[in-house]
Amino acid sequence: MLQVISRRLMFGFIAVVAASMVVFVLTRLSGDPAVLMMPVDATIMEIDAFRERMGWNDPWVVQYGRFVWSALQGDFGTSLRHSQPAFAMVMDHMPATLQLAFTAMLFAIVVSVPLGIITAARRGTWIDGLGQLFATFGQSVPNFWLAIMLIAFLAVEHRLLPVAGRGTVLHLVLPSLTIAVGVIAIVMRLTRTSMLEVITEDYIRTARGKGLPEWRILIKHAARNIMIPVVTIIGLRFGYILGSAVVVETVFAWPGVGYFTLQAIRNADYPIVQAAVFVLAVCIILINLLVDLLYAALDPRIRMEL
Amino acid sequence: MSLDTAPAPQPTLVGRSGRDRWRSLRLLARNPQGIIGLVLVVLVVITAVGAPYFGLPSPTKQSLLETFMPPMWAEGGSDAHVLGTDHLGRDVLSRIVYGTRISVMVALGAAIAAAIFGVIMGVMAGYYGGRVDTFIMRVVDVQLAFPLLLLSLAVIAVLGPSITNLIIVMAITSWVTYARLVRGLSLSLRQREFVQASIALGATDWRTIFRHMLPNVYPTIVAIFTFEVARNLLIEAALSFLGLGVQPPTPTWGRMLADGRNYMMIAQWVITYPGMAIMLSVLGINMLGDAIRDIVDVKL
Numbered sequence: 001m002l003q004v005i006s007r008r009l010m011f012g013f014i015a016v017v018a019a020s021m022v023v024f025v026l027t028r029l030s031g032d033p034a035v036l037m038m039p040v041d042a043t044i045m046e047i048d049a050f051r052e053r054m055g056w057n058d059p060w061v062v063q064y065g066r067f068v069w070s071a072l073q074g075d076f077g078t079s080l081r082h083s084q085p086a087f088a089m090v091m092d093h094m095p096a097t098l099q100l101a102f103t104a105m106l107f108a109i110v111v112s113v114p115l116g117i118i119t120a121a122r123r124g125t126w127i128d129g130l131g132q133l134f135a136t137f138g139q140s141v142p143n144f145w146l147a148i149m150l151i152a153f154l155a156v157e158h159r160l161l162p163v164a165g166r167g168t169v170l171h172l173v174l175p176s177l178t179i180a181v182g183v184i185a186i187v188m189r190l191t192r193t194s195m196l197e198v199i200t201e202d203y204i205r206t207a208r209g210k211g212l213p214e215w216r217i218l219i220k221h222a223a224r225n226i227m228i229p230v231v232t233i234i235g236l237r238f239g240y241i242l243g244s245a246v247v248v249e250t251v252f253a254w255p256g257v258g259y260f261t262l263q264a265i266r267n268a269d270y271p272i273v274q275a276a277v278f279v280l281a282v283c284i285i286l287i288n289l290l291v292d293l294l295y296a297a298l299d300p301r302i303r304m305e306l
Numbered sequence: 307m308s309l310d311t312a313p314a315p316q317p318t319l320v321g322r323s324g325r326d327r328w329r330s331l332r333l334l335a336r337n338p339q340g341i342i343g344l345v346l347v348v349l350v351v352i353t354a355v356g357a358p359y360f361g362l363p364s365p366t367k368q369s370l371l372e373t374f375m376p377p378m379w380a381e382g383g384s385d386a387h388v389l390g391t392d393h394l395g396r397d398v399l400s401r402i403v404y405g406t407r408i409s410v411m412v413a414l415g416a417a418i419a420a421a422i423f424g425v426i427m428g429v430m431a432g433y434y435g436g437r438v439d440t441f442i443m444r445v446v447d448v449q450l451a452f453p454l455l456l457l458s459l460a461v462i463a464v465l466g467p468s469i470t471n472l473i474i475v476m477a478i479t480s481w482v483t484y485a486r487l488v489r490g491l492s493l494s495l496r497q498r499e500f501v502q503a504s505i506a507l508g509a510t511d512w513r514t515i516f517r518h519m520l521p522n523v524y525p526t527i528v529a530i531f532t533f534e535v536a537r538n539l540l541i542e543a544a545l546s547f548l549g550l551g552v553q554p555p556t557p558t559w560g561r562m563l564a565d566g567r568n569y570m571m572i573a574q575w576v577i578t579y580p581g582m583a584i585m586l587s588v589l590g591i592n593m594l595g596d597a598i599r600d601i602v603d604v605k606l
Contacts (some may be wrong), residue, residue, distance in 0.1 A: 014444070015451040022452070026460055136596070140589040142540055144547050145563055145581035152570050152577075155449050236450075243453025247544050251567075261456055262548060263462045280453035288451065 009293055012285040017068075019281035023068050023274045071278065077271035081264070086271035090257060090279050096166055100249070101241045102123035103172050104179035109234065112184040116191025121218055123196065131188065147178045147251040164253040176254040179245065183237050190233050194226035201225075229300045235291030237291030239284035340597025345545055346590020353403055354410040362400040363387070366555045369395035374573045390575045392566060393528045398576060401557040401584045408551075408558050410589070412469060413538035416476035421531055423477065424484025429515055429523070431485065432492020443489070446482045454479045455541070462550045469552055472545065476538055491523050525602035532595035536588045543584050559584050 042050075051057060055066060070076070076086040113163040119131035155163040155174065162171050198204065199222055207217045246258030253259065257276050264272035334340045363386070372395040376383045383390060389399040431442040465471045495501055496519075502516045516569045545551040546560030554561060559580045566576035 007321065011449075015448045018448040019452060022457065026464065077373075087436060107533070136589065136592055137585075140585055140592050142543050142563075142581065142584045142588070144544060144560075145577070145584065148563065148567055148570060148577055149581070151525075151576065239451070240325075243457075244367075244455040244457065246456055247548065254348055258456065262459065266549075267462050277453060277457055277460065280456065281451055284453065285451045 005293070008289050012289055015285050016248055016278075016282060019278055020068055020071055021064070023277050024064055026270070026274065028278075033133060041161060068236050076275035076278070079264075079269055079271075079272050080190075081267050081269045085278075086275040089272060090260070090275040093255060093257045093260045094279065097242060097245055097249070097258060099254055100172065100175055100179070100245060100254060103176040104183065104241060105234065105238055107176055108180040108183035108187060108237075111180070112187035113230065115184070115192050116188040117195055117218055117223060119188070120192045120195030120199065121214070131192070135185040137187050138181045140180065143178050144184055144247050144251050146181060146250055147174070149250070150174050150178060160305050164251075166255055175254050177249050178251075179241055183241070186237065187230065187233055191226060191230055195222060198222045198225045226296060231291060233297065235287055239287045242280055242283055328405055329397060332433075334597055337563055337597045337600065339593050343590050343593030343595070343597060346586060348385040349596055350406060350410065350587045350590065352550060354406045355356040355406055360403065363397040364397065365397065365400040365557045371395065371549050374569070374576075376573070389579050389606050392562070392573070392574070392576045395570055395575055396557075398579055401562055402559070402580055405557045405559045405562065405580070406583070406587075408469070408556060409539055409542055409584075410475065412472050412542045412552075413535050415469075415473040416480065416538050417531055419473060419477035420481040420534065421484055424481035425488050425520075425523070425527060427481065429492050429519060431489040433498070433511065433515055433519065434584065435493075439489070446485055447498045449479075449482050455544070458541075459545070459548065459550055462545065467545075467550050472542065472551065474502075476541060480534055480538070483534060484527065487526060487530060488523050491526060493517050495522055497597025499539055525598075529595060531597045531600055532598055534590055536591040536595065539584065539588050560578070 034047050034054065034056060038047050038050055042208065055063060058066075062160055066218075074087045076090075078084065079086045079089055082089060115131055119128045122128050152172065154160050162168070162175050195218075204217060204221055206259055207221045210246075212221075218248055245254075245256055246262050248254070249256045261273055262275040264270075264276070283284035310503040334344070337394075363407070369391070372387070372391050373393055375387050375395075377390045377398075378385045378388050380390075387397050387399070389397075389402070392398055405481050424473040427442050429437040443550075453522055458479055461475050462471060465475075501514060504518050540553060543560040543563075546562075548562045549564065551558050551560050562580040566580070567574070570577050
């Protein structure tokens with residue numbers, strides 16, 4: 001068990017190093033950062049002095065080493081626009097993104113898993129057809145368009161929910177609903193196909209033969225055995241949501257990391273972008289680690305192997 | 307990484323006779339969902355290719371005397387602008403039609419580039435195994451840990467939002483899907499008699515891979531490719547919605563939505579129809595993909 005965890009941690013470390021490299025290269029792609037960061041009317045002498053002070057005349061390896069060293073201490077430099085530590089600013093926006101992602105995920109799980117089980121149990125009926133149709137639409141609708149439409153009808157036309165921003169629980173409804181739709185489609189499909197596979201197993205036939213009620217077979221015997229693929233996809237999706245919430249956050253002016261980073265990208269505020277990409281990558285790696293550990297809790301066979 | 311416990315997918319072996327090839331088409335014709343999907347996809351392609359030949363008004367011509375004209379069937383609409391005009395008096399239908407070109411070009415280009423790179427990587431990992439496999443799969447795992455959309459936004463902002471850059475960035479973010487699935491299939495194909503026989507007969511690696519392994523991976527690639535094109539369409543629309551797609555005056559679906567957002571309460575058609583264009587295109591491709599997946603019987 002410990003060995004597996006340490007291997008996973010080791011791998012997570014490699015991934016973080018890779019993330020740091022990409023983030024480091026990102027700023028150098030843009031050409032000379034000194035020109036970018038200095039005021040437009042700075043003289044060449046001033047820019048040179050600035051470059052020397054920031055250590056940008058040193059070899060790349062030295063610069064990368066310095067970058068990693070300060071990144072390890074949570075220092076990604078100072079935001080060019082806000083003149084505050086980039087890392088702290090990104091962390092300030094993390095709770096909003098996490099809150100949104102958790103709500104969306106919770107909502108998606110509550111809807112999609114039962115829906116997947118029901119459509120599998122009623123395979124070929126109109127319920128199944130309707131569920132499939134919903135999944136296909138859910139996977140095809142652009143979430144920002146869905147968001148605009150929801151705002152237009154529920155928030156502006158009928159004034160049921162707030163248009164944008166963060167504050168009350170009501171502010172959470174539309175953004176999390178928008179994110180959930182896409183996730184529901186994917187998780188529901190996977191639940192359904194996994195259920196269809198499990199249902200043909202011998203032990204399900206045995207359970208039926210014993211005369212157990214159908215719902216009990218579905219929940220106690222079948223559903224437990226689809227937890228591994230379902231938990232996997234939920235974990236992967238959660239990480240994906242963190243990195244892609246930027247679109248929905250922007251439409252709803254939700255003050256999360258995505259929205260904040262997009263503004264930083266537009267302002268060429270690279271320390272913020274670096275810190276954000278780094279923090280999100282670490283989050284995704286931690287989630288994947290958590291999913292791996294969950295396997296052991298879900299499947300005794302894996303626990304033995306560990 | 308997280309999927310280590312899943313059993314390796316089994317490839318469906320394909321024959322090389324012509325009859326087999328037609329069988330797939332016949333199966334597709336029997337699947338109503340597949341037909342709807344195919345029709346929608348063909349429509350999208352015709353729209354993209356034929357855009358200049360439909361006799362539409364210019365998509366970029368502004369006319370400040372004709373702003374916010376409603377669709378032709380609504381009161382105040384005219385048949386000069388079938389789906390009405392936007393805040394600058396530009397023809398909405400024409401912008402949707404020309405926007406199709408950009409979306410299709412970027413989505414297809416990125417999917418093709420990603421498929422070529424991903425399949426090569428996947429086959430190499432599966433065929434050579436050992437260190438090659440470990441290395442490629444590590445790269446895949448690492449990439450899956452990145453917040454890809456945000457990173458793409460940053461890279462595009464730095465490099466500039468040209469069509470080529472969009473295609474490159476989107477291809478780099480999506481090759482792992484091909485690589486993972488193709489690797490799984492190659493691993494099991496590598497153990498099959500006909501591949502072992504080919505190696506035993508002294509065929510070069512290149513010949514074994516291209517003549518014996520790839521043809522059997524091909525159906526799966528077609529299925530993934532279809533879904534990836536749909537996904538790319540959504541990503542391209544999202545990027546241009548956020549202002550980092552192909553730049554104005556070139557019309558793009560995402561940009562139309564971003565512009566139209568501010569006017570949705572006085573002119574809902576400026577956001578309704580571009581959104582429907584995106585959704586129907588993606589829906590069509592996904593339906594076709596579902597049908598293909600059922601026919602080649604792969605689990606995705």
